[in-house]
Amino acid sequence: MALRTAEDLIEPFHWPDSGVSRVPFRLISDPEIYALEQERIFKGPVWNYLCLEIEISEPGDFKTTTVGEIPVVAVRDENGDIHCLVNRCAHKGALVCLQESGNAKALTCVYHAWTYGLDGRLKGVAFRNGIQGKGGMPDDFDVADHRLQPLKVTTFCGLVFATFSDETPPIEDFFGPQMSRFLKRNFGKKLKLLGTQSQVIHNNWKLYAENVRDSYHATLLHTFYTTFKVNRLDMDGGIILADDKWHHISYAKRHTLTEDEEYAQAKVHSAQYNSELQGPQLLGAWDEFDDGVTHSIQTLFPNIAIQFTLNSLAVRFFAPRGVNETELFWNFLGYEDDDEAQTRMRVMQGNLTGAAGLVALEDGCINEFVQRGTHGHPDRQAFVEMGGREAESSENSRATEAAIRGFWDGYKRIMGFQ
Amino acid sequence: MMDAETRQSVGDFLAAYGHAIDDDALETWPDFFTEDALYQITTRENMEAGRPLGVMLCEGRGMMADRIKALRTANIYEPHTYCHILGPTVFGEEAAGVVAARTNFHVVRTMQNGRMETFAAGKYLDRIDISGDAPLLAERRVVLESRRVDILLVFPL
Numbered sequence: 001m002a003l004r005t006a007e008d009l010i011e012p013f014h015w016p017d018s019g020v021s022r023v024p025f026r027l028i029s030d031p032e033i034y035a036l037e038q039e040r041i042f043k044g045p046v047w048n049y050l051c052l053e054i055e056i057s058e059p060g061d062f063k064t065t066t067v068g069e070i071p072v073v074a075v076r077d078e079n080g081d082i083h084c085l086v087n088r089c090a091h092k093g094a095l096v097c098l099q100e101s102g103n104a105k106a107l108t109c110v111y112h113a114w115t116y117g118l119d120g121r122l123k124g125v126a127f128r129n130g131i132q133g134k135g136g137m138p139d140d141f142d143v144a145d146h147r148l149q150p151l152k153v154t155t156f157c158g159l160v161f162a163t164f165s166d167e168t169p170p171i172e173d174f175f176g177p178q179m180s181r182f183l184k185r186n187f188g189k190k191l192k193l194l195g196t197q198s199q200v201i202h203n204n205w206k207l208y209a210e211n212v213r214d215s216y217h218a219t220l221l222h223t224f225y226t227t228f229k230v231n232r233l234d235m236d237g238g239i240i241l242a243d244d245k246w247h248h249i250s251y252a253k254r255h256t257l258t259e260d261e262e263y264a265q266a267k268v269h270s271a272q273y274n275s276e277l278q279g280p281q282l283l284g285a286w287d288e289f290d291d292g293v294t295h296s297i298q299t300l301f302p303n304i305a306i307q308f309t310l311n312s313l314a315v316r317f318f319a320p321r322g323v324n325e326t327e328l329f330w331n332f333l334g335y336e337d338d339d340e341a342q343t344r345m346r347v348m349q350g351n352l353t354g355a356a357g358l359v360a361l362e363d364g365c366i367n368e369f370v371q372r373g374t375h376g377h378p379d380r381q382a383f384v385e386m387g388g389r390e391a392e393s394s395e396n397s398r399a400t401e402a403a404i405r406g407f408w409d410g411y412k413r414i415m416g417f418q
Numbered sequence: 419m420m421d422a423e424t425r426q427s428v429g430d431f432l433a434a435y436g437h438a439i440d441d442d443a444l445e446t447w448p449d450f451f452t453e454d455a456l457y458q459i460t461t462r463e464n465m466e467a468g469r470p471l472g473v474m475l476c477e478g479r480g481m482m483a484d485r486i487k488a489l490r491t492a493n494i495y496e497p498h499t500y501c502h503i504l505g506p507t508v509f510g511e512e513a514a515g516v517v518a519a520r521t522n523f524h525v526v527r528t529m530q531n532g533r534m535e536t537f538a539a540g541k542y543l544d545r546i547d548i549s550g551d552a553p554l555l556a557e558r559r560v561v562l563e564s565r566r567v568d569i570l571l572v573f574p575l
Contacts, residue, residue, distance in 0.1 A: 195464050195471025198566045227492035228484070279481030327566070332471045343470065350471040355567035356459065358485070362494040364570030 003036045006416040015417050016381060020408040021389040026378035028204035028371060033415075034323040040415050041302050042068025042320075045168040047154065047161035049304045049317050050074040050084060052331060054158065054191050055101065060118065063101040066319050067162060072151065073097045074160055075107070077118035082155065084162035085120040085148035096148065107148070120148035156180075157187035159315070175300065176242040182249050182298055185289065186308055190336035194346060199328040199355040203367035205303060205320040206411070208328065211367055212297055212305040212316070213403035215239060215250045216386045221366060224359045230275040230283065237295075238395040245391050245406035246301030250398060253292040282358075284345050285310040299403070301410055309359070311342070312349035324371055330354050384408075420509060420517060424548055429507060431553040432521055432542075436502030439573060444489070447574055448482035451555045452547055457482060459560040459575060462540070473562070473571060482574075489572050500537065500573060501526045515549025516556055523560075525575055527568075538575055539563050 006013060009032055016022040027033055042048060048067045051074050055063050062075040064087055071087040073096070089096050089109040096109045096116065106123065107116040113126035122143040130136025151162040156171045172180045201208060211217075215237075219226065237252035275283065287294075288311055298306045305316045317329040332354070334346045352359045374380065387400025391409045394400045411417075420428075435450045437443075451457065460472025476482045489495075503524040510518030520541055527537035545557040560575045 193469060195460070195469045196565065197461060197464075197473055199570070200566055200568050202569065221494060222492075224488055224492045227488065277480070278483045279476065279478055281477060282481060282484065347471045348475060348477075351475055354473060356474040356571040358488050358493070361570045361572055364567075365495055368569070 002039070003032065004039055006036070006418070009033070009036065013417055015412055019389065020391060020405040020412065021384050023382040023384060023408055024378065025374035025380050025382065028207055028374065029323060029378055031323050034204070034320070036415065037320075038068045038070075041411075042070070043164040044414060045163070045165040046302055046414070047163050047168060047171055047174050047300075048302070049300070049315075050153075050160040050162050052158055052191060052193065052315070052333075053082075053155055053160055054193060056082065056160070058103065060103040060105055061101070062097055062104060062107075064097050064099070065317075067151065067164070069320060071095060072162065073107070074153075074162070075104075075118050081119075082153050082160055083119050084151040084153045084160075085116075086151070088149070089114055090122060090146040090148060091125075114146075116148050120150050122146045122148075157183045158191050159183075159187065175247060176244065178240055179242050179247045179249070179298065179300065182296075183306075185291075186296075186298075186306060186313060192334045192336050192338065192343075194332045194334050194343070195330075195350060196332070197330045197355055199330070199364055200321075201318075201326050201328055201364055201367055202324060203326060203371040204324055205318055205326045206407075207367035207370055208318045208326055208363075209299070209301075209303065209407055210404050211363055212299050213248055213250070213407055214401065215398035215403065216401055217366075218398070221362050222360050228275045228277050230277075237398050239393060239398060239400060239403050240395070241391060241393045241403060241406045244410055246410035247299055248403040248406060249296060249298045250403065251293045252295040252398070282348060282351060283310070284348065286342070286345070299407075301407070307353060309352050310349050311346050312352055313346070314353065420512065420548070424553075425509070428509075428517075428519070428546055428548065428553045431546075432504060432507060432519075432544075435555075436504060436523070439575070440500050440502055442499070444486045444573065447486060448479040451479055451482065451558070454478045455555055456557045457555075457560075457574070458558075459562065459571070461562045461565040463565045465559075465561055473567065474574070485574065493572055495570055495572050497530045499528050500575075501528070502575075512548075516545050516547050519544045519546055523575070535568075537568060538571075 050065055051063045056074055056076045059076055059078045059080060062073050064071065064073045072084055073087045074082060074084050076082050087095050087097050091112055091114050094109055094111045096107050114122065115124045117123050125137065128137050151164055153162050154171045161171060240249045242248065294310060296308045303318045307314045313333045315331040319327045321327050332350050334343055355364060384401045384404055387394060387402050391402055391405035394402050438446050457476040458472055459474040464472050476485060505522035507519050507521040520543055522541050525538040526534060528534045540560060540562040543559040543561060544555055547554045547556045
C-alpha cells in the first residue's frame with residue numbers, strides 16, 4: 001500500500017507532548033517516514049527548487065535534477081517558457097534526458113525513440129504504423145493521450161521552482177512578505193554562476209535542514225574566525241521566521257560606529273577585516289548593501305539555503321538520496337555587472353564555505369555524527385530548548401534554536417503528525 | 419629541452435609533494451611553492467564551463483600556511499589519511515625557466531575505522547619553476563574528475 005498519510009505508517013508516530021522542543025530520532029532514520037516525506041512534502045504543497053534561470057537561458061536548454069527522489073528535467077521551450085517534466089518516458093519509463101544539462105530541439109527517449117516537444121507533449125512514436133503494414137500501434141493510439149508528466153513551474157528572482165500539487169499557493173504567498181523581500185534584496189540583479197560543486201553528506205536531509213537553521217552552533221563548532229582573531233565587525237544579529245515557520249533568515253550586522261570616512265570612499269575595501277591571517281586577501285570584501293547586514297543565511301522549505309557570507313552568495317540545494325544520505329549542491333554566484341575586482345573577491349571568498357570551506361567545512365561531518373550517534377535509539381529525542389520552547393522570531397539574539405523549532409513545527413504540520 | 423637530470427629532479431619533487439601530504443608533514447606543503455604561487459582545486463565541470471570558482475584557492479604561501487594552521491587548530495573533521503598515487507609526468511612548453519607539466523593522480527582516503535576508498539582522481543596542471551637550485555611550483559591547478567566531494571575536503575591534494 002502506498003504511504004499517503006501518517007495513518008498509513010505501519011508503526012504509528014506521535015509527536016511528543018512537549019511539542020517541537022523535542023525531536024524523536026526516528027524521524028531521521030526510519031525508511032517509512034522517509035517514504036512518507038516523498039509524498040507529503042516533495043509531492044505536496046511546496047515549491048521545490050529546480051535550478052537557476054541562467055542555467056537554462058536559451059530555448060532548448062535543459063537541466064536535470066530531482067524533486068525529492070523523483071528525476072525531473074527543467075527545460076526552456078522555443079517561446080522562452082520554462083517547463084518541468086518528470087524525466088521518465090511515457091512508454092517504458094526510461095530516463096529521457098541522460099545528460100545533466102544541454103540543449104536539445106526535442107526530447108527523445110533513446111530506448112524506442114519516442115519523441116517529445118520541449119513542453120513534454122508526445123510528438124511521435126517510432127514504427128507507429130508498423131513496418132510494411134505489419135505490427136505498429138493499435139488504430140486507436142493517439143499521441144495526445146501520452147506525454148511526459150508535467151509539474152507546475154514558477155520563477156522568482158532568477159530561481160526556478162516546481163510543484164506537483166495543485167494546492168501550492170503562489171510563490172510569494174508561499175514564502176511570505178519578509179522572505180520574499182530578502183530574496184529580492186539578494187537576487188535583485190542578473191546573476192552569474194561562478195562555480196559549482198557537490199558534497200555527499202552521510203545523513204538524513206533534515207539534519208542539514210536543521211544545521212542551516214542552527215545559529216547556536218555557529219561560533220562553537222566553526223572556530224576559524226576566532227582562531228585567526230578576525231576582527232568581527234558584525235556582532236549584532238537576529239533570526240526572522242516566516243509566518244508559517246518553514247523558512248527563516250539569520251543575519252549578522254556590522255557595528256555602525258566603525259565606518260571610517262576613508263573606507264566609505266574606497267568602497268571595495270571598506271570591510272577589510274583585521275586578523276592574524278598570513279593571507280589577509282581572503283577577507284577582502286566590500287559593503288554590498290547599505291542595511292549593514294554582512295552575513296546572512298536564508299532557508300526556504302523544504303531544501304534550499306541561500307548564503308550571503310560577506311560577498312559570497314551561494315544557493316545550497318540539499319537533495320535527499322536515501323534515508324541517511326544527502327547530496328549538497330553548491331552554486332556560487334556573482335552578478336552579471338560585477339567588475340573584475342568584485343568577481344575576484346567573490347571567488348576568493350569561495351574559500352569560506354563549500355566542501356573545503358575554512359569557516360564551515362565541519363558541517364560536512366557534523367550531521368553524520370548525529371546520524372551515527374543516534375543509531376539504534378529511534379525513540380530517544382533531541383532536546384531543543386535554546387532560546388525557549390516556542391518557534392518565534394528572535395530579533396535580538398542568535399543564541400537560539402528558534403528556527404530549528406520552526407522547521408519542525410512546519411514539518412509536523414505538512415506530515416500530518418499529531 | 420629539459421635535460422635528463424632536470425626531469426629526474428622534477429619527478430622526485432612531485433613525488434615528495436605527495437609524500438609530504440600523505441605523511442602528515444603538512445607544514446612543509448607551502449615550501450613546495452614559489453612565494454606568490456597559485457594553488458587551486460577545481461573540478462573538470464568548472465574548468466570546462468570556464469567558471470573561475472572551484473573548491474579551494476590559495477594565492478601565495480601565506481594563504482597556504484593559513485590553510486594548514488586552520489586545519490591544525492580550528493577545523494573539526496574525523497581523522498583520515500591520504501595516499502597519493504601519481505602517473506607519469508608529461509612536460510609541455512618551457513619558457514623563462516618555467517615548464518608546464520601534467521601529472522594524473524589518484525588519492526585513496528583511509529578513515530580511522532579502516533574504511534578506504536577513492537577520494538579523488540584527476541590531473542595536476544602545473545607550472546614548475548626550474549630556474550633555481552630545486553624545482554618549485556609556480557602554479558598548481560588540481561582538476562578533480564568528479565564534481566562531488568565525499569564528506570569534506572580539508573587536506574590539500
